Amino acid sequence: MTTSTTGGRTTVADTQNPPGATGGRGRSARKRRAILDAAREVFLRGGYLGTNMDEIAALSEVSKQTVYKHFGSKEALFVEIVTSMTSGAGDTVHDQLPQPARGDDLAQYLREYAYRQLTVVLTPDLMRLRRLVIGEVPRFPELARVLHEGGPARAMRSMAALFERLADEGRLTVDDPRTAASHFNWLVMAEPVNRAMLLGDEAIPSPQELRRHAADGVRVFLAAYGPGAGHAPR
Structure with a gap:
């Protein structure tokens, strides 16, 4: 025993x-x-x-x-589906990618993070879930908050914490980590997600297109927030 x-x-x-x-x-x-x-x-x-x-x-x-x-109830089951799918996607993006060490290539790390975020969010089931929740906002307004909290808001909190640490290490120039996280998130996510949301699964870019888009977004982000980018001293 x-x-x-x-x-x-x-x-x-x-x-x-x-x-x-x-x-x-x-x-x-x-x-x-x-x-x-x-x-x-x-x-x-x-x-x-x-x-x-x-x-x-x-x-x-x-x-x-x-x-x-x-x-x-049917409502409780629907809420559980939205919650579990949203949290599962967030776990895949934020919990399965290790934090960058001091000697790591930061640009490469951010490109991999951006690509992971894109490939997870742009899965057909998650796109259908987003459309479904948006369509049900009048009936279930709290589900839109669940989707936002577990999706873009969680991403921006995670990135803000990372950017603050990287700024302390002198690897980024960041006045406001939350603003920097918002800029990163929408540089990476806005165009492909909006296209897929409005035009359907066939508009989801290929993996090669997503990698190019992620690299472009990271290049613009680092031009604005890289070391010596000209922000006010911390």
Whole structure:
């Protein structure tokens, strides 16, 4: 028998649980995952009004009662889809790219960051999610805030913190890290994202085009914010 202590409470390892307890939790988690995967597909295809819980239940191979047991309502399931997709994309961009060390090529690092940001945001499912949320703003205004907070706002906070550190190291000239982050974000994101949002998946640039666009944006950014760029002293 093994034990562990969390928050002052000692728990016994699963070997002491009633038979089937762990399996029950595993089945519940698998059902929840199946429901989320099905709901993502159905919502992105049909929109909020065009989606019904019967279709989600059938696609996830569970009963409609099970769907409601896990999520309570169609609205709650829709909110979960938007939240999970937005946070997952943000994690991919911001948490999986290491911070640049002092000896790293800063321009190359920023090009890789910009390219990663573009390729994640410009996936067809995330573009459909953005269009869907914008279309549902009158019904679910809080979802637009979720999408903004987990998308561009999170990107700009992350970059502002990085730019402040790089300025302290003398590798950038930055008066206001938040303004610099906003400039970087929209130099990189504005044109390709607007094109894809309005013209559809076929307007998403190729990987080669995205790399060129990222490099161009970084070159302009560094011309304005590189060492000795002429800003007021920090």
